[in-house]
Amino acid sequence: MAHHKSGFVSIIGRPxxxxxxxxxxxxxxxxxxxxxxxxxxxxxxxxxxxxxxxxIVFIDTPGIHKSxxxxxxxxxxxxxxxxxxxxxxxxVIDAARPFxxxxxxxxxxxxxxxxxxxxxxxxxxxxALPSKQQLLPLLEEYRKxxxxxxxxxxxxxKGDGLDTLRAQILALLPEGPEYxxxxxxxxxxxxxxxxxxxxxxILRATRQEVPHSVTVVIEKWEELPRLIRIYATIVxxxxxxxxxxxxxxxxxxxxxxxxxxxxIEALFDMPVFxxxxxxxxxxxxxxxxxxxxxxxxxxxxxxxTPPDQN
Numbered sequence: 001m002a003h004h005k006s007g008f009v010s011i012i013g014r015p016x017x018x019x020x021x022x023x024x025x026x027x028x029x030x031x032x033x034x035x036x037x038x039x040x041x042x043x044x045x046x047x048x049x050x051x052x053x054x055x056i057v058f059i060d061t062p063g064i065h066k067s068x069x070x071x072x073x074x075x076x077x078x079x080x081x082x083x084x085x086x087x088x089x090x091x092v093i094d095a096a097r098p099f100x101x102x103x104x105x106x107x108x109x110x111x112x113x114x115x116x117x118x119x120x121x122x123x124x125x126x127x128a129l130p131s132k133q134q135l136l137p138l139l140e141e142y143r144k145x146x147x148x149x150x151x152x153x154x155x156x157x158k159g160d161g162l163d164t165l166r167a168q169i170l171a172l173l174p175e176g177p178e179y180x181x182x183x184x185x186x187x188x189x190x191x192x193x194x195x196x197x198x199x200x201x202i203l204r205a206t207r208q209e210v211p212h213s214v215t216v217v218i219e220k221w222e223e224l225p226r227l228i229r230i231y232a233t234i235v236x237x238x239x240x241x242x243x244x245x246x247x248x249x250x251x252x253x254x255x256x257x258x259x260x261x262x263x264i265e266a267l268f269d270m271p272v273f274x275x276x277x278x279x280x281x282x283x284x285x286x287x288x289x290x291x292x293x294x295x296x297x298x299x300x301x302x303x304x305t306p307p308d309q310n
Contacts, residue, residue, distance in 0.1 A: 001136055004054065004055070006175075006176035006179060007056065008057045008059065009057065009090060009169060009239045010058075010059045011058060011059065011061060011092060012088045013106070014063075014092075014106050015064070017094045017164060018092055018125060018157070019041065020033065020034045020041050020045070021156040022092055022122065022156035026046035026056075026058060026162065026163070026165075027048065028185075029047070030187065031046070031186040033196045033199065033203075036063060040200075041060055041061065043062065044060065044061055045059070045186070045188065046058070046186050047235070048185050049166075050178065053170070054173060056108055056173065057179060059086075061309065066135050085174070086117055087117055087119050088169055088172045089116070090122050091121050091148070092122050092156075093123050093144075093272035094125055095123040095124055095128075096125045096128040096129060098100055098138070101258075107146050110146055118149035119148050120165070120169070121146075121150065121151045121152070122150040123135055123139070123152065123153045124154055124155065125155060125156075126155050126161065127155040135154040139151055149242060152164055174221075182275060190268070191214075192218075194218060195217070197263050198216045198234070198260040198274075199215070199216045199257070201255075202216075204254055205252060210236065210241050212237055214234060214236050215235045215284065215290060216219070217232065217233045217234060218231070218232050227271050227275065228264075228270055230272060231275045231278075232275070232276055233277050234276060234278050234279070237276065237280065241278055241280075242279075253278065260274060270274055284308055
């Protein structure tokens with residue numbers, strides 16, 4: 001197609017800035033789980049937006065943070081990998097949070113001593129501000145530390161400013177072909193998407209001490225003509241966390257299972273039988289076999305295909 005554009009756009013920024021919410025809003029499809037906990041996203045997540053005039057391949061990434069443990073180092077490796085061979089970057093900023101030393105450190109990832117593609121500063125969560133005038137001091141602070149291509153106020157949750165952001169991205173993309181079929185919207189296999197949706201429900205339902213200590217392992221996946229059977233294990237690090245996830249008389253685990261099953265059914269447009277168990281595995285975040293579960297590229301059974309977009 002003449003003048004058709006395409007390219008790869010990485011979404012980066014500090015933890016809890018709204019990167020995954022932005023990815024889902026831009027793609028128009030839920031491809032990355034969302035929770036109000038830092039480091040919800042643990043690996044690079046692809047979301048593809050196909051338009052008549054362009055195809056944009058977005059890459060969501062973990063939040064930029066101190067890599068002081070094996071799992072944190074793995075997440076930061078995913079962030080650094082997302083900087084390679086990209087056409088545009090979106091640096092997501094929590095506009096409701098004042099500039100800090102951590103923000104200054106995070107911006108250093110953009111200053112790598114080589115020519116970077118254009119970086120758009122997306123000042124997110126403007127719906128949480130009484131007035132857009134409050135953006136001015138924050139904007140000036142970021143200008144001191146990096147020369148962004150543009151500064152765009154947005155609300156990923158409300159959809160404000162996203163048309164302007166898409167237009168800015170399209171203006172910066174090179175001409176190119178479609179990399180994927182029009183109905184492709186993510187490269188994640190079905191079982192990884194299901195595991196992530198289960199983990200999302202855990203993050204939203206449990207207290208602060210559980211989120212970073214939980215992973216979900218799909219033990220068995222059966223696709224019948226009119227039913228998907230999923231057997232999954234929720235892995236935590238301590239007996240106290242197991243008790244929280246199960247809840248009184250199993251109430252919490254039942255709530256997590258019901259919410260996850262309903263969303264998985266909506267995703268695959270098919271009834272789902274979901275069987276959940278909870279296991280304690282001390283310091284699983286230090287063990288390579290469990291670390292592999294945070295990325296579909298290394299998890300067991302990752303050779304199945306993504307769901308079709310309906």
